[in-house]
Amino acid sequence: MLLRNNIPLSYIFGKIKKEIFFVTAYSLGIVVLYQNFHVTRISIPLAVPALLGTIISLLLAFRSNQAYDRWWEARILWGAIVNDSRTLARQIVSLVDNPYALPEVENFQKRFIRRQIAWCNALSQQLRGFSAHKGLERYLDKNEMAFIKNQRNVTVALLELHAMDLKRALNEGWLNKYQQIEIDKTLTALCNHMGGSERIKNTVFPVTYSKYINMSIHLFIVLLPFGLIEYFGYMEVPLVIAIATFFLLVEKMAVHLQDPFENKPTDTPTTTICRTIEKDLCQMIDDQKLYEDMPQVEKASIGSYYIL
Amino acid sequence: MLLRNNIPLSYIFGKIKKEIFFVTAYSLGIVVLYQNFHVTRISIPLAVPALLGTIISLLLAFRSNQAYDRWWEARILWGAIVNDSRTLARQIVSLVDNPYALPEVENFQKRFIRRQIAWCNALSQQLRGFSAHKGLERYLDKNEMAFIKNQRNVTVALLELHAMDLKRALNEGWLNKYQQIEIDKTLTALCNHMGGSERIKNTVFPVTYSKYINMSIHLFIVLLPFGLIEYFGYMEVPLVIAIATFFLLVEKMAVHLQDPFENKPTDTPTTTICRTIEKDLCQMIDDQKLYEDMPQVEKASIGSYYIL
Amino acid sequence: MLLRNNIPLSYIFGKIKKEIFFVTAYSLGIVVLYQNFHVTRISIPLAVPALLGTIISLLLAFRSNQAYDRWWEARILWGAIVNDSRTLARQIVSLVDNPYALPEVENFQKRFIRRQIAWCNALSQQLRGFSAHKGLERYLDKNEMAFIKNQRNVTVALLELHAMDLKRALNEGWLNKYQQIEIDKTLTALCNHMGGSERIKNTVFPVTYSKYINMSIHLFIVLLPFGLIEYFGYMEVPLVIAIATFFLLVEKMAVHLQDPFENKPTDTPTTTICRTIEKDLCQMIDDQKLYEDMPQVEKASIGSYYIL
Amino acid sequence: MLLRNNIPLSYIFGKIKKEIFFVTAYSLGIVVLYQNFHVTRISIPLAVPALLGTIISLLLAFRSNQAYDRWWEARILWGAIVNDSRTLARQIVSLVDNPYALPEVENFQKRFIRRQIAWCNALSQQLRGFSAHKGLERYLDKNEMAFIKNQRNVTVALLELHAMDLKRALNEGWLNKYQQIEIDKTLTALCNHMGGSERIKNTVFPVTYSKYINMSIHLFIVLLPFGLIEYFGYMEVPLVIAIATFFLLVEKMAVHLQDPFENKPTDTPTTTICRTIEKDLCQMIDDQKLYEDMPQVEKASIGSYYIL
């Protein structure tokens, strides 16, 4: 989850504490060796690490780009879930015909829209590796809870309930044939966004690619002090640390961005998005109570996820 | 907002005044130290800043690209809002059937199209962080104003009003079943563009990425004078300033482009786009008065936003 | 407009005549200073311009890419206008039912398809900054001309006429309800392509970005002779000219590609595309006369736009 | 197929064993020549391999990007097959009307959904170059098996069976006209994903491109020891090995990613995806037996494909 707060330096370096420690020790060791014991032959031309650095930064730039694309695609998918949830609710409210204001039909509409909120929450939890059932009793009634209890895939089951309700509405005459098809299209869109999120969740970014780049960065850091020592002496230490930190952080960031549903601070903020959906959908069914009842516990836990 | 005027140099450098000042002082200090006090040992091989410069410019190029993509996507979304507003108006004018030219139906059409103009303006203001209600009384009648007054999300509420009006038109026989569905699809498209704009507005560009690049640029600038001083002497000062300015400006530009709804000169010109929509939609309902009544105040404030 | 002819060298260099002249004078001046007056201290290490050159070429490559994307998107949009014009004509010919071969219906079909040719021409002229009305009397009848005469936005008005004609066809029974909706979708597609073209036309490529790159290229050219002079002597002049020309030309090309509707040789060939549409649509309504009557004047003026 | 396990070093180097062996022998030979026989004239400036290295890594980065895009597109297509299989099943379950719970209709639904599982498996096998018929008898009944037996293209035939069943359902009154069209659209989507997979399978990545890059990497490796030997002596051997390994591995990875249906560990995991589809579709028709009967043999063979 990405917020716009100021980033404490401690956080930035916290991620790569261990690496920084080793880099410091290593570069200090080399400079001591060079200056105090006069092992001057270990100096190498800067062009060697420079060549490596250019190559690595090139591949790192592409890799960051691909990681960023995954992260952004995940965000687009959840943006589309917001859009299609609103569309679904709008269609349920405006297409379902209820000229005599029958409470039965109104209940049907409210239940449908609440179930959509449940679906979003279930998907969010499922993607983060939690039980999809947890907390759904706020939105679903007993029959629905019973139905999904024994299903392997809860989100697919909820979409099926949506679809069966549409069939019932057609048979009762609350919807006409075209309206059923139109709302079914919105279900298809939701099904696609769900599948897209699962795809990103389940497909590993080519492991060996990351591995090779990681190994090359380490090779680069190992060579760097030898290239700088002749000109910088003790000043080489902070310089090596600065350059190594930069590479390690950019790489770490790519690693974090590439998996946007892993319950990490850099995740797609699915919980917050579900909350937005709940706000808008509750407005449409005039059910402020449902929205405001929300226990605030969860938010606290979000608060601690404040940075990329 | 981007216009094609000549850019005064003062504006370009105004953005990074403070940084330029420090860079000047810093590089002057170093050259004075080097030339007058003969601390010649501080010269370092140019290859060190060159390595850093290449790496940074590579990552900066990718970052500018991603920022540009966000900005262009925002522009595409608002272009699509123009298109779908025109389509919506065309459909309301051409699909709604009014063989006996009933004033009731004509009012329905005009109210619908005015409400679309209101929706665009409300979205524009909401994205820029202003109250979505402001100024909507030009386009909406009393009932509509009363309806949206207590809604948390005004744009969602206006789309709901659109949809409820379509239901009424179907029940009155002004639209047939297919036409209702077709116009509902246009509402869905508008809902998607709204969600897309909100997504760009609410999703922060990975903060640490920007931070790392920013820090590296500063490191690069700190090292640059040491690399140039041996060959350039006092000429090093303007050169360092020129190169530092270039990096700082390209970075600043990326920072501006990546958030296109922040009420800054580089924003997507939503106010101007809303005005274009108003012009075209008023033409369709032959309501020149509404279009020409527009107070010109707002435009003045736009005038001062003249550059990227 | 891009054609595949051989490019005369004079054209290529014509674009940057002035710059080339200054570069020649400048680099000659420096070599004379260096060789004849022995101001040898001005030689600088090649690494300085090399660093600048690498950075600039990186950003230039990204910028060319973005300019190319704008140009290619414009071309895609006009390709889609061809496709949807053909689709519209096919639908008007094949969906409108005319079992008794009534001349009234035939006229309706022909008028509709001619109006589509008019729409393409009007859009082409509007994008290039000309009056959208000019020359439309070839395709439109008197009533249509009268209708569009006082409209601010001619292309929007023509689409509205299309839509009103569809309503009439539905009421007359020439189209059924599904067919009306289907053809309306084609109008929506055309409306989107129109909006897309206007978006590219009206959105300036980030001005400061171009400006910074342009300034850096000049800085690079200023430094280049100092870096080369030591090794090349008088040979430095042609080399500087060659390298400077390359950078200036690539930059110039990006500037041209990024604005594809500016009435320049590199434009999207909207006039030629309109002509293709006219050919195909006239074939469908068997109206060779309209197509062949075309005055050839316009073509001549195209002929002079022969290169990118 | 990509899993997130730890990668044993032996696997990584296993892929390029032969190349590594030659590189070792070659660089050892050179250092022996240089150190023991004092053929010192063979040392060349590092800038030569550095230039080559930069150019190659640039082209390699683009090539990896294109290979990655192919691989990711293949994954998107199979993600879409999951989505549309679920959508198809949901539509068959919820759109087909069966008010009297006739077993005939229920059989129709189950047969349809089972046939969809068969289609996924057939496509998976066909893409990997196996017989598309194998194992389909688990999902298809005798008539269906007989029908596909003599068809050249099994997946196209299965889609045709789907479509013929829809026609029958329309004629029997189990589906209405709109529902038939809507389900037919889902078939069209599946047909597109199938075609997209075949396109990636059948279109070779430009061979000469790979070839040129491969040849340049070898040229680079041949030159590298000569550039390093002066500064590193015997240390040159591990350095050359490390750099050569990096280039060879990145290139190998690109070669593997670009062909995602070749029955290799880096393939799109079509077998696992088919299994997921089977799980979800069996849930919808309450047929746990079909799902759990699955012989576990196949999984074992998957287990051995554990890395990219």
Next chain:
Amino acid sequence: MLLRNNIPLSYIFGKIKKEIFFVTAYSLGIVVLYQNFHVTRISIPLAVPALLGTIISLLLAFRSNQAYDRWWEARILWGAIVNDSRTLARQIVSLVDNPYALPEVENFQKRFIRRQIAWCNALSQQLRGFSAHKGLERYLDKNEMAFIKNQRNVTVALLELHAMDLKRALNEGWLNKYQQIEIDKTLTALCNHMGGSERIKNTVFPVTYSKYINMSIHLFIVLLPFGLIEYFGYMEVPLVIAIATFFLLVEKMAVHLQDPFENKPTDTPTTTICRTIEKDLCQMIDDQKLYEDMPQVEKASIGSYYIL
């Protein structure tokens, strides 16, 4: 057309025979001058060609990328033609109702599907610059041949025939109103793919861009020997040849990829794709005779196009 065969070295170098010859002569000449006549002053620092090389390879990488994108888009369009041809055939087979198995309706279906094969072949020939009429008599009957004979644009005319046949089927009661619209959508998709192919065919890749890169590569090759001669002596000749070959080949490949319908070996394999369509569509109408009758002449001529 791209196949996976082994590439003979002679083919690779055949493309740039002339250039290689000049490069060899040129670099030999220089080394002879340098070694035998001791014109040692011509040696220049390697950094000059290195700078040029880096810049060129950067722009070349982007250019290859754009050329690859054009080529891949062409392939995607023809993949979509396969998909939509199959979809069209499936719809004609499964939507057209023929409860009494009237031969008239069966003929209608067969004629329609054969005409689709004809359309693909006509488009393929038209794109390659051949007459679109050639060989269509295998698939079309006399009336159809007579109709297209005098049309300027054969593929547009065939789509019109498709559409007129759909109208007839609607009037005869073989299709219902929704089915007509649905099949018409498939025609629209085919029309879009056709237009996309024509767009790629008719839009020249920015000529001056290619020209500038080509000129810079030559400048680079001219400078290269002077930079290498000091260190390599006679060994400079093979090195210059290798590096020049690499640049020339990558550039040549980009030139070939960017125009995928020029009747060259690197073309989109439209003939093979048409054959695949024919196989699948003949299977659907059980007309093996049509498929197997195919004269094998054409294939032979394909066989000689075996590489990129």
